[in-house]
Amino acid sequence: MRPTFAAFATVLALVLTGCQAEAPATDAPAAAQAPEASPAPEAAAPAVAAPAASAHVGLMAHEPWSRPLAPGATVAAGYMHLMNHTTQPETLVGARAEGVGRIELHDMAEVDGVMQMRPIEGGVPLVVDGMAAFQPGGKHLMFIDVTRSWNEGDVVPVTLVFESGTESVIDFAVTASKGESSGDEHAHH
Numbered sequence: 001m002r003p004t005f006a007a008f009a010t011v012l013a014l015v016l017t018g019c020q021a022e023a024p025a026t027d028a029p030a031a032a033q034a035p036e037a038s039p040a041p042e043a044a045a046p047a048v049a050a051p052a053a054s055a056h057v058g059l060m061a062h063e064p065w066s067r068p069l070a071p072g073a074t075v076a077a078g079y080m081h082l083m084n085h086t087t088q089p090e091t092l093v094g095a096r097a098e099g100v101g102r103i104e105l106h107d108m109a110e111v112d113g114v115m116q117m118r119p120i121e122g123g124v125p126l127v128v129d130g131m132a133a134f135q136p137g138g139k140h141l142m143f144i145d146v147t148r149s150w151n152e153g154d155v156v157p158v159t160l161v162f163e164s165g166t167e168s169v170i171d172f173a174v175t176a177s178k179g180e181s182s183g184d185e186h187a188h189h
């Protein structure tokens, strides 16, 4: 696996920013025009069906995705923005999926100018209303011993396991085009 991590980092950083800024209304200049509080502008945003934003008890994964595997390859990386909209801290401690031998939580670190990945010890903590970015060049799910189809357009259900015992099934979209999408994937915020 030789992903070009750098190319996508910038794009995802933008997405990240957009996520944290709750976008105050920018198009309501005239007070006279707004007699009463109207629904947030974002409610009118197009429903861009984030391929699989699944929400289970307040744990949400935005845009879970993975690149297609080349023929013969058996190791893939998974990316998403994981958010904890519950009322208690959670820690992602593992994951599993049918057709995948095992899934590890990995992080990246630059060593002498070379990005290297390593398992994350102790899981990925999420404070209340916190977010963890799994993105190229950073944290990711490592799908090891993949035996199922992993091609453009495939959807891979992945069960995320949290320390509290909560499990959340997230559908990962297999796509090579993620880096090109514009940042409107938070329409359902």
Ligand SMILES: [Cu+2]
Pocket: 077, 106, 107, 117, 118, 140, 141, 142
């Ligand atoms: Cu990895």
